[in-house]
Amino acid sequence: MAACMAVVLLSFSVCSCGDDDEDSVGSRDLLLGTWNGVYYLDQEWEDGEMVNNHKEDFVNGTNRYSIEFKEDGTYVEKDVYNLSGGTNYYHGTWTYSGNKLTMIDADDEGYTEVWTVTKMTETELVYELREKEKEDGSVYEYYEQHAFVR
Template identity: 30%
Template sequence: MKKLILLLSVITLTFSSCSSDDDSQDSIIGIWNYYQSFENDEEYELDSCDKQDQLTFNSDGTYSSITYYSGNDDTCMVDYESTGTWVNLGDNIYEFTENEDDYTSTATIIFSGNTFYFIDEDGEDTYKEVYIKN
């Protein structure tokens, strides 16, 4: 009888000590502001309106984005807003589907502390965009 109680205790402890991956939060979740931009490893200077560009990734798999441009009197004007869904495919590869155009794209996102960046190659040119978490 003692062996049975001991076995049941070990089984109970084993299952109760396992943690679920469902408890972890994806690194992309949060509000991110455009921070830096590079073209072929040379930094492209962002103006104050560019730095207001914002991406918001929600834990329910949705996102929203808003971009700004500098108006005639140097005030920041909304350039484009979009919403959509995101999925973590693993290995830092994310799939994004924009609601407005039903357009799907994938990107490899590298996280480092409170920043992330992705690299886009277009022919001979390489672009790197860096975002910082609010």
């Protein structure tokens, strides 16, 4: 009887370990290098009603955007504005584990965001951020998604 219980308990622990691996997307090494923006999606809801739905397409040179993840754990974002002709650069540090990409902005007093990577292949990268907060009796929900190729 004790042996049967041990086998049953062991099977549960093996199954639960497998679930952790399902959240893993790509790897730190696969993330390294420069990724060119395809699009940026920004959505917002107030009390369940969508109040913002904006998608910016970066294809064909419009508002070119890229991010480089370096081996030393730093990143550089490049955002080119076609209307003004200017280019903004953002710097910081990053870590990657499972499917969580943590980015700490060195230019904004260490502002930290934890993105969920939903797709990572040799040529495609997609990550997203979901947030929810209550303020003055209203519930605000935010969703952002970035898609890249290389």
